[in-house]
Amino acid sequence: MKKKKAVCIMSGGMDSTLSAYMMRNLGYEIIAVHFNYDQRTQKKELECFESIAEALYPKGTAHEIKKYSLDIGFFKELGASALTDTSIDVPTTGIEEGVPITYVPFRNGIFLSMAAAIAEKEGAEVIAIGVVEEDSSGYPDCRESYIKSMQQSINLGTKDETNIEIFMPLVHLKKSQIVQEAQKLHIPLELTWSCYKNEEKACGVCDSCRLRLKGFEQAGIKDPIEYE
Amino acid sequence: MKKKKAVCIMSGGMDSTLSAYMMRNLGYEIIAVHFNYDQRTQKKELECFESIAEALYPKGTAHEIKKYSLDIGFFKELGASALTDTSIDVPTTGIEEGVPITYVPFRNGIFLSMAAAIAEKEGAEVIAIGVVEEDSSGYPDCRESYIKSMQQSINLGTKDETNIEIFMPLVHLKKSQIVQEAQKLHIPLELTWSCYKNEEKACGVCDSCRLRLKGFEQAGIKDPIEYE
Numbered sequence: 001m002k003k004k005k006a007v008c009i010m011s012g013g014m015d016s017t018l019s020a021y022m023m024r025n026l027g028y029e030i031i032a033v034h035f036n037y038d039q040r041t042q043k044k045e046l047e048c049f050e051s052i053a054e055a056l057y058p059k060g061t062a063h064e065i066k067k068y069s070l071d072i073g074f075f076k077e078l079g080a081s082a083l084t085d086t087s088i089d090v091p092t093t094g095i096e097e098g099v100p101i102t103y104v105p106f107r108n109g110i111f112l113s114m115a116a117a118i119a120e121k122e123g124a125e126v127i128a129i130g131v132v133e134e135d136s137s138g139y140p141d142c143r144e145s146y147i148k149s150m151q152q153s154i155n156l157g158t159k160d161e162t163n164i165e166i167f168m169p170l171v172h173l174k175k176s177q178i179v180q181e182a183q184k185l186h187i188p189l190e191l192t193w194s195c196y197k198n199e200e201k202a203c204g205v206c207d208s209c210r211l212r213l214k215g216f217e218q219a220g221i222k223d224p225i226e227y228e
Numbered sequence: 229m230k231k232k233k234a235v236c237i238m239s240g241g242m243d244s245t246l247s248a249y250m251m252r253n254l255g256y257e258i259i260a261v262h263f264n265y266d267q268r269t270q271k272k273e274l275e276c277f278e279s280i281a282e283a284l285y286p287k288g289t290a291h292e293i294k295k296y297s298l299d300i301g302f303f304k305e306l307g308a309s310a311l312t313d314t315s316i317d318v319p320t321t322g323i324e325e326g327v328p329i330t331y332v333p334f335r336n337g338i339f340l341s342m343a344a345a346i347a348e349k350e351g352a353e354v355i356a357i358g359v360v361e362e363d364s365s366g367y368p369d370c371r372e373s374y375i376k377s378m379q380q381s382i383n384l385g386t387k388d389e390t391n392i393e394i395f396m397p398l399v400h401l402k403k404s405q406i407v408q409e410a411q412k413l414h415i416p417l418e419l420t421w422s423c424y425k426n427e428e429k430a431c432g433v434c435d436s437c438r439l440r441l442k443g444f445e446q447a448g449i450k451d452p453i454e455y456e
Contacts, residue, residue, distance in 0.1 A: 070305070074298055074342055080349045099387050105345035109385050113341045114302055117333035121308045146385035153381045157337050157374035159327050 003029040005124035006167070007115045010034055012048030014192045014212060015130035015170050018182045022169050023128045024056055025185065031122055032056070033068045033115055037104075038076035039083045040090070044199035051191045068118060075104055083196060090196045092205040100137055100207060102196055108141035109150065112166070116154040120162045127154075128167040135174045135215075137207050144171045175215025183221060190224035201226045231257040233352035234395070235343045238262050240276030242420045242440060243358035243398050246410045250397050251356045252284055253413065259350055260284070261296045261343055265332075266304035267311045268318070272427035279419045296346060303332055311424060318425045320433040327366055328435060330424055336369035337378065340394070344382040348390045355382075356395040363402045363443075365435050372399045403443025411449060418452035429454045 006028035008020040024030055034049040036042050046069065057063035075084045081104040082088040088101055108131065115127045131142040140146065151166040158164070170178055182189055194212040195202035202209050204227040216223040234256035236248040252258055262277040264270050274297065285291035303312045309332040310316040316329055336359065343355045359370040368374065379394040386392070398406055410417055422440040423430035430437050432455040444451040 068305070070302055072300075072302070074300070074345075077296070077298070078345055078349055103387075105348040106341055106382065106386055107345075109341040109344060109382065110338065113334055113337040116337060117302075117306055117335075120333040121306055140387055141385040143384065146381065149377070149381040149384050153374065153377040154334065154337065156371065156377050157369040158334055159331075159368055 003027065004126070005029045005031055005119075005122055006126040006128050007031045007033055007119045007122070007124045008128045009111055009115055009130070010049055010052065011130075012045035012052065012193050013130070014182065014189060014194060015132055015178060017052050017130075017189075017192050018178055018185070018187055019128050019130035019167070019169055020052070020056060021185050021187050023126070023167065028126060029063075030056060031066045031068070031118065031124060033070065033118060035070050035072055035111055035114075037072040037074070037084065037107075040086065040197060041193065041195060041199050044193050048191055048193045052188070055188050055191060066122070070114065072110070074110070075107070078105065080105060090206050092197075092203065095137070095207050095210060098138065099140065102137065102207060103139050106141060108139075108146075112147075112150050112154070116158060116164060119164050120158050125163065126165050126167055128169070130170050131168050132173060132175070132178070133171050136211065144168065147171070174218070175211050176218035179215045179219040179221055183219075193225070198228070201228045203228055231255065232354070233257045233259055233350055234354040234356050235259045235261055235347045235350070235352045236356045237339055237343055237358070238277050238280065239358070240273040240280065240421050241358070242410065242417060242422060243360055243406060245280050245358075245417075245420050246406055246413070246415055247356050247358035247395070247397055248280070248284060249410075249413050249415050251354070251395065256354060257291075258284060259294045259296070259346065259352060261298065261346060263298050263300055263339055263342075265300040265302070265312065265335075268314065268425060269421065269423060269427050272421050276419055276421045280416070283416050283419060294350070298342065300338070302338070303335070306333065308333055318434050320425075320431065323365070323435050323438060327368065330365065330435060331367050334369055336367075336374075340375075340378050340382070344386060344392060347392050348386050353391065354393050354395055356397070358398050359396050360401060360403070360406070361399050364439065372396065375399070402446070403439050404446035407443045407447040407449055411447075421453070426456070429456045431456055
C-alpha cells in the first residue's frame with residue numbers, strides 16, 4: 001500500500017521538529033518544507049532544517065525525504081517585525097503581555113497557503129505545523145481557532161478532490177511537555193535552534209530562548225545547545 | 229477625517245481593474261498590490277498594472293497610490309500549471325468542464341495571505357479581489373464560499389485589533405456585465421490584459437481570451453486591445 005504523505009512545515013526549531021517526528025512515527029511519508037524569509041537567523045535555521053531532515057530518516061534506511069527550501073523575499077519588504085527589520089531591536093527583557101514586536105504579520109497564513117499548494121500538487125493528505133498556543137510568544141497565527149479555520153479555507157479554495165487535514169499536535173502542550181516528549185522520542189534536540197538573535201551561541205534572553213530554557217528547566221533536562 | 233484604506237489585488241486584467249476602480253469610487257485610499265510569479269505573461273501584466281495604477285489617480289490630483297509589486301518565485305518552483313510551466317501547453321481549443329491545467333494551486337490563497345499581511349501592517353480595513361465565480365475558468369480559489377472562509381481565517385490569524393473585510397464585487401457577475409460596468413465607469417480597458425499566452429497581441433483562443441471576447445461580444449462593445 002502506498003504511504004500517505006504529510007507536508008511538514010519545519011523551521012529548525014524544537015516544536016516543528018517534534019511535530020515532524022510525530023508524523024514520521026505515525027507512518028507518513030514526509031515532505032519537509034522550510035522557509036527562508038530574511039529573518040535574522042536565516043542561515044542557522046536552514047542548517048538546522050537540513051540536519052534535522054537528514055536525521056529524520058537516517059541514511060541507509062529505505063525512506064526518502066522530499067524537501068522544499070523556499071525563499072520568500074516578501075517579509076523583508078514588508079518589515080514591521082524585529083525578526084526581519086534589523087533596525088528594530090529584538091526584546092530581551094522578558095516576555096510581556098500582548099503581541100510582541102517579533103510578530104511577523106500573518107506569517108503562518110502565508111506558510112500554510114504555500115504548504116497547501118505543495119500538498120495539492122504532491123497529493124498529500126496532511127499538513128503538520130508545530131504551533132503552540134498558550135505557552136508561547138502569543139502570536140495570533142498560532143491559535144487553534146485560526147488553524148482550524150484555515151483548514152476549512154484551504155479545502156474550499158482547492159480542487160474538490162483535494163482534502164487536507166492540518167495536524168497541530170503540540171498546540172496545547174507546555175514547553176516542558178514538548179521537551180519531555182522530544183526526549184522520549186529520541187529527537188536530536190542538539191540540532192534545533194530557537195534563538196531569534198544569534199546564529200553562533202544562543203542569546204538566552206530573547207523571548208524564544210526564555211521559553212525554551214524554561215521548558216528544559218521545568219522538564220529537569222539540560223538543554224544540549226550552547227548559550228552565550 | 230482620514231480615508232479608509234483598501235488593499236486591491238490587481239493582476240492587470242479587466243476584473244481586478246474594475247474592482248479597484250469600484251473601491252476608488254467608494255472613497256477608499258488604494259494600496260495596489262501586484263504579483264509577479266514567473267507566469268508566461270509576467271512582463272505584460274506588470275506593465276498593465278503600472279499603467280492602470282497611474283490611471284486610477286491621474287497625475288495632478290491630490291491622491292497618492294501606494295504600490296507593492298511582489299516577486300514570488302514559489303509558483304515556478306512548484307510548477308503543475310500551464311501558466312508557470314512552459315512545458316505544459318496552454319489549452320486553446322475551448323473551455324471544458326472541470327478545473328483546467330491553467331489552475332495554479334491555491335494561488336489566491338497565497339495572494340490573499342500576503343494581502344492580509346500588508347493590510348495588517350498598513351492598517352487597511354478592506355482587501356478587494358476581482359474573483360468571478362460562475363462565468364470564469366472554474367478555479368476553486370475564485371469561489372465566494374472560499375473567499376468568505378478566508379476572511380474569517382485572516383481575522384482569526386491576525387491581531388485582535390486587525391479587522392479585515394474582503395470585497396469581491398464581481399463574484400456573481402457575467403463577463404458581459406463586467407464589460408458594461410467598466411464602460412460605465414470609464415475604465416481604460418485598453419490598458420488591461422487577459423491573454424494567458426502572449427504579451428504582444430492577445431491569442432484570442434486561450435480560455436481567458438475566449439471569456440473576455442465573449443463578454444465584449446455579449447455586451448455589444450468592441451474590445452480595444454489587439455488580437456492575432
